[in-house]
Amino acid sequence: MTLDLPSDENIFAFVRKGPVPICNEHVSTHLRLHFPGYRMETIDLTSWLRSRRDILAFALIAAFRAYGTSILKQRKPVKECLWRTLYLNQKVKQLMARKAKQTPYAFTFQMQSLFDASVPGTPHFLYTDHTNLANRHYPQVADNVFYPQHSRLVEQAVYDHASGIFTRSRHVTQSVIEDYHTDPAKVHCVYAGSNVPLDDMAPLDNAGYTNKHILFVGIDWDRKGGPELAAAFAKILAVHPDAHLTIVGAAPELNLPNCHVVGRVAAQDLNAYYRRASIFCLPTKREPFGIVFIEALAHQLPIVGTDIGAIPDFVEHGANGYLVPPFDVPALAEALLKLLDSPEQCRRFGAYGKTHIFTRYNWEHVAANMASHMRQVLDAHTVVY
Incomplete structure (x- = not known):
């Protein structure tokens, strides 16, 4: 959804892979509330990709070239591999550059770290729940969950180009800082909210916890x-x-x-x-x-x-x-x-x-925390590249 405000308003881009998971909607809704003087332009990359079958076709070719064996052996899903190609990331970068040229953004914000939606000279923020290298901190992890060096270079660039990085948990914060050598000053753990309504819940129907x-x-x-x-x-x-x-x-x-x-x-x-x-x-x-x-x-x-x-x-x-x-x-x-x-x-x-x-894990608290850090960057108008 894009707010219909006058064209002379400040505009920021909200970039997402698609409408799901539902947290994408929660974050965009609350960010709009915390930046009322801005018009939000939602960029849905899955919809864009479907409208550009030429890019989709070449991205699929790139995915099979890079991960063909893993895809055919069902070790990695093709949709996931698609977003882990240098080709598609370059196309996302080109898309964002064109859009920023047409409509200069006050800042950009992306969900997850599968792609780099940053624009040189524009403050850029991202919110993520994981990193690829965080997988090595789990026990008995299969090798197929890791992606090759060229994919990790894209992920590294995502963190390098961000003015602020927001995570859902302390272990992901630690991974961004230690595994990707990111400046701790720009990494903030803001947690997450619930995907179901919590403000009007009926009483428990479990016989006082005795129904087993x-x-x-x-x-x-x-x-x-x-x-x-x-x-x-x-x-x-x-x-x-x-x-x-x-x-x-x-x-x-x-x-x-x-x-x-x-x-x-x-x-x-x-x-x-x-x-x-x-x-x-x-x-x-x-x-x-x-x-x-x-x-x-x-x-x-x-x-x-x-x-x-x-x-x-x-x-x-x-x-x-x-x-x-x-x-x-x-x-x-x-x-x-x-x-x-x-x-x-x-x-x-x-x-x-x-x-x-309730004091920590609600979307209003998450968005308020993010907005506070974002305003500090915007007030200083500092960008990383």
Whole structure:
């Protein structure tokens, strides 16, 4: 969406790969509120690419030249490889240069670090939840998650050309600074908000945490630790045969008693599943952020998660949940059993989690934090190249 304001207003470009994930809409909406004297021009690169079939065709050729073996062996998805080519990044740079020449921008802002939308001489900001090299800080990571040197050079340029870099978590902040040798003064951890409404939630419907319902929410079953959770749940049934596991998002084929596979649901329908749960569990093995943890905490659910990535930012072990090592089925089962054995502990963890989550993890707070840092740069009108 582009605001219809007079042409003599200051204009900034909001550059995104596409309308999804939904955080793109949250960030753009709140940035507009914090810069009321500016007209926002949204540049949707996926729509642009679809309108330029010539560029799309050459980008696909470039992707297969660079990653053909990995694509054919299904180690890397072709859509992801498309954005990791020098060719497409150069075309994005050319697009932004043309647009800036036609309409000089007061500043530019991009979502994620897959491309470099900066314009020389113009303050540029970005908001990202991950870096490619952050993957090396996870245990047992497959080599196919890493991209070659030429792709990392593009990512390096994204950070080098930015006047301000905003991240969702401390571990990504650390990666941008240490793995990409970025000036710490321009990297700011601003966290993230929830993707579901949190201001009008109905009370929990979990019989005071006694219904023994465990909830998993995630699309990528394997990466999110689904197989480990299924194995742990099999152990749990030996102790609590009336326990239930609900899987939302993913749709694995499981032969487990009391296991309910829901599959994908609309974001606005997630609240009903949170309300009926007593425990939220996502034993993920690699996680850029994990917005579902925030949603679960806001619903006063105790958490069982893994001690990787951003998760220790919002799950305090022994205060609002338990952290276990990834891949550790016995530790996962033990943590879940502690909560199943004590509805009162679930209640305490849930109350603590909700109290502490709203002050940091909401989009208004995120945007206000970003806008504060951005104004400092804009007031000084400092650019990095």
